[in-house]
Amino acid sequence: MASSGVVGNTSEETFDMLCSACKEQNINKEAEKYCVDCRDYYCSECLKLHSTLPALKGHKLLGKEAGQSGQLLMVPTERCERHDFKTVDMFCQNHDQIGCGTCIAVDHRTCQDVFYIPEFLKSRANVIPEFLQRMKNIENKFKEFLKTFSDEIDDLKANKQREIETINTFAKKLEDKIKEAQRDAISKVEERYNKIMTKINRDIDNIKREQETFETTKSFIESTVMNNSQAFVAMKLNGNKIATTEAASDVIAKIKLGRRVHFTLDPKFEEISKERMCLGYVNIMPYSFEYKRAADIKLNSDTKSCGVNGSCVLPDGSILFADRSNKNLKLVDGFALTVIDHHDLKTKPWDVCCLDDKEVGVCLDNENKVKIFKVDQKLFYKYELSFSFSCRGISYCDNTLYISDSKSIYMCSLDGSILKTFASNFTSSSIYNIFVSKQSNSIFVSDGSIGKGVICLSSEGNISQIISNEIKWPHGFATAYDGKVFACGFWSDNVILLNEKGEFENVVIGKGLSSPQALCFNCQNGFLYIPKNDNDSVLIFELE
Structure with a gap:
């Protein structure tokens, strides 16, 4: 028989497995068992001592061949904390849970697929790998x-x-x-x-x-x-x-x-x-906004909840909101977010846009007029332009006003003369707001027709893009960096980004806007302002 090692002992017998404890004392004795926890072999005498010690009583004992044959890898050594540190050697496949024999008897006695773990693994050699x-x-x-x-x-x-x-x-x-x-x-x-x-x-x-x-x-x-x-x-x-x-x-x-x-x-x-000189604006692409807070824009004189149809940011960072519900214009400090002035219009405004030299124009659709105001910490009425059509959307580019009614777009001079008209072949009488890109002269139209969305027209009035899957019932527009445009969807409750050609880029805000009808973007501080529909507050998002 092969000896497990040369041992200094008077006995001349050789054994396959030696008792580890005896071997430490230079005694040559044959092992009877292998302790999984101790990772040692024990003879019959040492095994008696091993079994009497309280700390060792729960150890897993196997035949002496286990230590050499590789059976050890298939024998669990983890102890159960619930049941006197019994070995966790059972597996319930129905619940995909392991436990000791007592755990299985108590918690899984009605389960059909219960296995002894070493036996379970014999037929499933691929589980561990x-x-x-x-x-x-x-x-x-x-x-x-x-x-x-x-x-x-x-x-x-x-x-x-x-x-x-x-x-x-x-x-x-x-x-x-x-x-x-x-x-x-x-x-x-x-x-x-x-x-x-x-x-x-x-x-x-x-x-x-x-x-x-x-x-x-x-x-x-x-x-x-x-x-x-x-x-x-x-x-x-x-x-x-x-x-x-x-x-x-x-x-x-x-x-x-x-x-x-x-x-x-x-x-x-x-x-x-x-003024403080600004070389340009720093932004992170693609656009990502983080909600900051809400600001209250209700006046004591307001009789209804604010319903903003149009808004714009002025060069000094202040914001103008056209409150259709309360028939007034509200001038808001862009940093303190407080109303610093207002003007009662006596009729419902629709859209508003910035002109040159600290001027703004506001559409009064029920009166077929556009009123012009100078803005310098306060609102100063200057003059008005009268037309034969209902004035809804308004935008300004290259000393030209772009004004829309529900079905057409009119290019007008600052004295109100109509220079050109785009016919209604691109919409079915449902224009809400318009926006003209200074970079590309593309005209963006929010079309409330069923199935339509944002229509992008060339400077000649031809359709170049229609974005309808990503936005539903669009309303307001706002200029972004690099000639790009934000558009808000009333039904889709979101804000999308379009490039200067009208091509969809991504959704920048996807929920929680309460059916927006207007929005504006402050390029100076990266803030996006979105008035809540039929509410007194404006949601403020910051560009991350």
């Missing part, structure tokens, strides 16, 4: 995640550097332009200064010449004063010279001095210098 492979797959996924996110950091750093370089390049161009303008201004100052200096120096030279002539004549006459007769002759001979010099002095005395060079800043640059 598959689980190990599953863990390996998870491990590989996390390694891939770490690599992907690490690569993302590298790409983000490169992206950051590119954007900073873009800013620096633009700032350098701006700096070069300013320096060029500075050189031109200095050159003009120098030119004007040199002209004045040339004239003054010419006058000084003339004065010196006249002075020299006078001094020569004066010296000659003074040299003859000892002889009155000669002095009289000298006086008469040089009288004309003295008279000429005297006349020259009168002319010189009339020369006006005090001219100074003065530089006047161009009003456009003076206006820029008063």
Whole structure:
């Protein structure tokens, strides 16, 4: 028989398995059992001691062959915490739960598919490898995640550097332009200064010449004063010279001095210098918004819940809301989100848009009018334009007003003259709002017809895109960055993003808007304002 090892012992017998405890004492004794928990072999004598110790009584004992034959891998060693640390060696397939024999007897006595775990695994050799492979797959996924996110950091750093370089390049161009303008201004100052200096120096030279002539004549006459007769002759001979010099002095005395060079800043640059300069806007693509809070825009004089049909953001960041329910315009501070002024219209407004020079236009569909207001911390009524059609949607681009009724779009000058009309072949009398892209001159139309959505027209009025699957019953529009456009859906309760050609890009807000009818976007702080329908609050979302 093969010995399990050379042992210093008086016994000459050899055994297949030696008692681990005896072996430690150089005693050569044959093992009877293998303890799974101790991972040791025990002879019959040591086994008695092992069985009497309370801490070892619950250990799993197997035949001595288990330690070598590989049977150990099929024997559970986990103890049950519910039942005196019995071995967890049973499996209920019906409930996919494991437990000790007592657990199975108590909790799964009616279950049909209950197995002793070692026996269960004999016929399902792939269970453990598959689980190990599953863990390996998870491990590989996390390694891939770490690599992907690490690569993302590298790409983000490169992206950051590119954007900073873009800013620096633009700032350098701006700096070069300013320096060029500075050189031109200095050159003009120098030119004007040199002209004045040339004239003054010419006058000084003339004065010196006249002075020299006078001094020569004066010296000659003074040299003859000892002889009155000669002095009289000298006086008469040089009288004309003295008279000429005297006349020259009168002319010189009339020369006006005090001219100074003065530089006047161009009003456009003076206006820029008063305000905080902004090179551009920082945004994260694709657009992602986070809800911030709601702001109350109800006035004490309002008799109904606010129902905003149109809104726009002014250059100073303030916001104008056209409250159809209460027949007024509300001017809201874009940062404090408080109403700072309002104007009672006496009739229901529909849409509103920003014009140039701090002006806004608001459509009054029931009166066939567009009223123009100047906005400077307050609303100042200026004038109104009257038309033969009901004024609903309004937009402004390149000194031209675009106004729609329910079925057509009219291009108008600022004095109300109609320049061009787009016929109603693109909608069935259901236009709500319109928007014109300054980048592409595309015209966006919110069509309330069943099955229609946002219609994008070319500058000639031809249909280029129809977006109907991603938005239902669209209403308001708002300009985004890079010529892109936001549109809100009343039925779909969402906000979508379209590019300047009218192509759908993505849904930026997908729920919780309470049937929006208007929205506006502040490019300065990345805030999107969406009034709640028939409510007094405006939802505020911030660009992440």
